[in-house]
Amino acid sequence: MTTFDDRERAFEAKFARDxxxxxxxxxxxxxxxxxxxADLLKLTPAEAxxxxxxxxxxxFEEAGDEDVVRKLFGDLTAAGLDVDEATVRRVLDEKLVEARRQLMQPE
Known part of the structure; x- marks a missing residue:
């Protein structure tokens, strides 16, 4: 059964890495x-x-992206900026692609 145990450990390790x-x-x-x-809000580098x-x-407030959307959208609209929720979601999608590219590039 060591082959099965080895495969199981390998799958668990891959799952953890993923x-x-x-x-x-x-x-x-x-x-x-x-x-x-932060660029839209014109924050200083330290504030950003x-x-x-x-x-x-x-x-970390809840599962999914709603907490992030709520934070970004709320802060932008509270600052009086004309940004809709769809724009925030589009930016999150674009930044996801960029983040994946940054982290998956071999260094």
């Missing part, structure tokens, strides 16, 4: 989207960095 990679891609996407919003951390942290 989950970690997905988490890193999502966190990078959120950071990139936060930088986009703190804001990016807040957006990444907001993703």
């Amino acid at each position: 989950e970690e990679t997905a988490f890193r891609i999502t966190a990078r996407r959120n950071r990139l989207a936060a930088q986009w919003a 960095d703190a804001y990016a951390k807040a957006v990444v942290q907001a993703d």
Whole structure:
């Protein structure tokens, strides 16, 4: 049964790596989207960095992207910017592609 056990451990290790990679891609996407919003909000570099951390942290409120969308959209509309929720979702989709590309490139 060692062959079966080895295969099982290999599948578990792959699953763990895949989950970690997905988490890193999502966190990078959120950071990139936060930088986009920080540019619109005209934040200083220090404020933009703190804001990016807040957006990444907001993703832990609930499963899915709704918490991030709510944070970005709420902050942008509270600042009086004319941005709709569809734009925020489109930016998240674009930043997901960029984040995946950044993390999957061989260094």
